[in-house]
Amino acid sequence: MLDKAIHILLSRKFAVELLVIMVVLLILGTSLPDISGMTPREAETLQAAKPLLFRISAALQLQSLIASPYFLILPLLIFLSTAACTARRSRSGARKEGGFLHEASGASDMGPEEIGALLASERWRVTRSGDSITADKGSFGFWGSIVFHLGLLLIFVAVVISSLTQFNAELLLTEGFPVRLGRDTFVKIYKGNGLASLPPATVLLRKFTSEYENDVYEKDFAAHLLIDGKEREVHVNRPADIGDFQIALHRFGFAPSFRITDSTGKEILNATINLVLAGGQEDSFRIPGTPYEVQARFFPDFATEGKRIGSRTPVPNNPVFLLRVTEQGREMGEGLIGLNRTETIGGLTITFDGLNYWADMIVSRDYGLWFFAGSVFLIVLGLAVRFGLSDKQLVVTAGEGRISIRGWCKYYPMFFEDQVQRIIDKAAAGKYNSTS
């Protein structure tokens, strides 16, 4: 039984079959409808209309698939198969098997010694035994294959290390509001390994800067942080470190400060609110303890054109909100409000006190990355050595006015034949003699 299992694991056909199954499942995972990205209504509609498709999609959609134990058996088997094949190949060493054979001969006055010198001048490793010469090239190619497969195995190690040590969470910071890092301060924890080793630092978004070229094209965004009192600038792509953890800028948005009083003059809200307002998108907030909801649309650089309103640029040069007040779903009124202005909208007196930014940061740690980078290095090195130094061997006999070559190469037979022919041509022309 064990012998049979090992035999299967050592089978190259089995390795290819595993890869094919994996590719097919991944294709299905990315091609089927993404139920997790659907609204509940869309999901219900699909389930009612196409129950089979819904069930298959639910089981095979990518995020479910890659976490499924049934799927994880595949990479495990690929790992075992690769490990077994690599171990066997390493033990058996480089062997001139498979590949292509080619024989050629021609007239030549060169003797074995001169032929040997000719081959050596073309970087063949030459060994002589009587009239016969053996020349090798690219025998490191075998080790390239071993290094490549070790690189593949290291990917699996990287994945295991990542899954055991990875921490990845979203931290929402609003300008001027410090946050002490801890389990409850994260908006969402995607991977929670090593949370205990996260330094309990206090993080403050001191200032957020956005830079646009000609007020249109995004150029640079930076979160100026104070981490335990130390200044750190975090730009997109340029994260900062907190101990072993990294803090990166992920998204940002606007956080206006509103003061709202009702018709009796009672202050019902005085807060800075993080709103999602990209590209004219509308966001809303409820006023706690009241039946009121406020829908907000933001114009960072407010402008009018006839009866149309809009924003000239994405830069907050002239920030104006269009606010719509509703009471239990019933519209009470709407109106525009500029920075540091007070307006009465739908019976509420609203003051737009200030405009800040919020920044969504990704706090993460992943020791698997360096193993992954190492594995890619080994894969590329191994492949380059394996295919760049293609293993070749020549057995040459020379004498009595003739040269005969029996050649073997691992890959590229047509190019190898050309190479052999060139040697015969040089030997025929006595080229080595004439040039040396």
Add this chain to the structure above:
Amino acid sequence: MNPVEGFLLWSSIFVLLFAFFGYLTGTVFKKERLFTISHRGTLAACVLMAAAIGVRWIATGHIPVMGTYENSLVGAWTVVVGLVVAGRYFPRGTLLSLVLLPLALLIVGNGIMTNAVLAPLEPPYQSPWLYVHVLFAWFAFGAYLLASTVGGLYLVRSRAEGRDGVERIREFLPPLRKLDEICLRFIIFGFITDAVMIGAGAIWARGLWGRYWGWDPIETWSLISWLTYGINLHLRLTLGWKGKKAAWVALLSFVGILISFFGFGLVEGVHTQIMKPR
């Protein structure tokens, strides 16, 4: 679009069109001289396109990799460079040119129809890894395209073997064994550069999104493509597939690359969510 860049690009398009019709006329009407002229035209177009890319690079201050126009410009150039490189193995380069020149024209035409405005590099792209990632992506995609084209031409030539009336196809294509080997070489080249592309992307992603792999659709399709070409190599080198079977696999494997390339920007995922105010 910069006026100099526009001039260079449109010149290259006209030269490519001229070269294509040269190859077509030469093939149909057996005008041998046209092949030499068309080959020179292709080389000239390659240089003109490279100059257009250079001018744009200087004008924007960054490698042209943002948006459909820039990707199409570099993509079409990669196809033409690939054609020049692979053309060495093809007698007069005719059939390969008749496949790849219209493809390059289609790619660049598609790009010109989109927004070609000169814009600075958006913050998520401002990483040294961008250069490695994108450069090797083009190497890989170009090599895979050539591998699939050569695979297709292998099938064309194998159909022509032993049949009367199609001697000219045999005349314009290398022997089957050589086509098979060229196809393998391009797959190997693509496979290695693809690995560099994925590795560079992963390291870049760690600084940008806090993880090196997230099963984003584009990432997943890159992996699918890499694995598919890994299967290609296994089938050819360890299971001994060659000839028509191997050519069909090389031809069909390119579907994954097409999805990776054209899926960029179409499929929802972090690759399409660039940094904007929310």
